[in-house]
Amino acid sequence: MNSSLQANCSRCFGLCCVALPYAKSADFAFNKESGTPCRNLQDDFRCGIHHQLREKGFKGCTVYECFGAGQKVSQNTFSGRDWEANPELAKEMFDVFPIMQQLQEMLYYLTEAMNRNETKPIIQELNVAIKEVENLTQRTASEIKQMNVSEIRKRINELLLRASHLVREEFIHKKNPLKGKTRDLIGAKLRNADLRGANFRGALLIATDLKNADLRKADLIGADLRDADLSGADLRGCIFLTQAQVNSAKGNADTRLPVLLTRPSHWLKVKAKLKKPSVN
Template sequence: MSNHLSIAIKVRESLQADCQNCFGLCCTALNIVASSDFAINKPAGKPCPNLQQNYHCRIHSELRDTGFKGCTVFDCLGAGQQVSQITFKGQDWRQSRAHAEKMFQVFPIMEQLYEMIAYLAEALSYQVDHALYQQLLAQLEELQQLIEHDAATLLALDIIAIRMPVNALLLQTSEQIRLKGKAAKKLNQRGADWMGKNLKGKDLRATDLRGSYLIAANLQNANLQEVDFIGADLRDANLRGADLSTSMFLTQMQINAAQGDRFTKLPSYLKRPAHWH
């Protein structure tokens, strides 16, 4: 196994949420707006009424049936336990109210850092040129150092400024992988509004679908290899039988929000959602 691939795999495997070592931050720190995904309105910093004293969810096995589908979609990639156990050294926000507000503010920042780390780790798994590989690796190492900082340093970060060079490198990665021998103009569907569109069985290989709207789109049996999915909205998209085995920058949250089956081919680092069965 090549060195760049082993680094990528090691990082990706470490990006797993461990709810047992988190103090219910996704159930408390985030703002929730009542919708088809959430049955209630909940302001940031207020615990969900279903969150118990032991930080377990009272309706965990019934979330989708009780109007909390969005909870089954969410994936912090491990940002929750990083904030709980590393940044705040295991201090429970219920018992350390002085730290509660800062903890709730740090969590969404950490979540974004983890998301960027995941994207960079994936980019490092591809066969890009040496110069780009070195830039990706340097950027990854910088982010891995940032997540170890204290709360005050994390709260002072300019996330937009951090995202800019990361995004530029991910774009270069996407172009190097997708556009080998292909016409870039034909494959550029960035930001496309394909909500509800019937794309059943279509060959969409290497298409740039960054930021596209694919809500309830029919992508059944479509070929989605090398498709760039950064920021694409896949809520209720039909991915049954679709080939996403080599799709680029696809997240667990996007997959969790979509519909699929046992014939859907996923990248190795993503899990088949339980509700697909």
């Protein structure tokens, strides 16, 4: 995947730590309003507890993905001028950031779709769409703020749906173990299920038991995988799965992930905790 579609915090002015609000919950240790710097943000715009986020009560931060919007807004849109040294730019910068995040997310999915062998029939359309959205990300801050992102997403989603169909085509007509229910699956027991080519677009898979499930070539765009158990599951070849979604789930060393995604460190920590101490 293009590195410009991955967060590079060293080139960002901590925008997700300032622009976005959050409420005290299981995901965040305290309340924070939009435009207010998180108390963990340091003077160099880096997180002071980055390697202890889960332990400190900030699991929500570990499952957020800007898709490179942070560095693009910081370095391109505002030419390296930060909100702290230039407070007159702060509000506009914070307004632009979530819009840029959506544009970058669209680019992420389009790029993934274009790199799939199954989508060759629509490769030219995907390429055109990528250039279109990339051009939108290069607009001025005032122009970006005026964009109708919902309309852009609608058009791009139509193309992503076609890409999804092409990827899943060989499995679309197979027997569906879910009996058509693929949206609200909170806490569902799907251990060992054959879910190849399933359509989980926007599905609620919170705390779903997917141990040893076969999810190859499933569409997981926007699926909520918080605390879903992917231990031993096979996600190779699935489409539109992001690192943030993987980070929000549970898994183990036997979970098979797409090539471009990495095994979260907290999966390995869980394994270490479960390991019995040696007996002398």
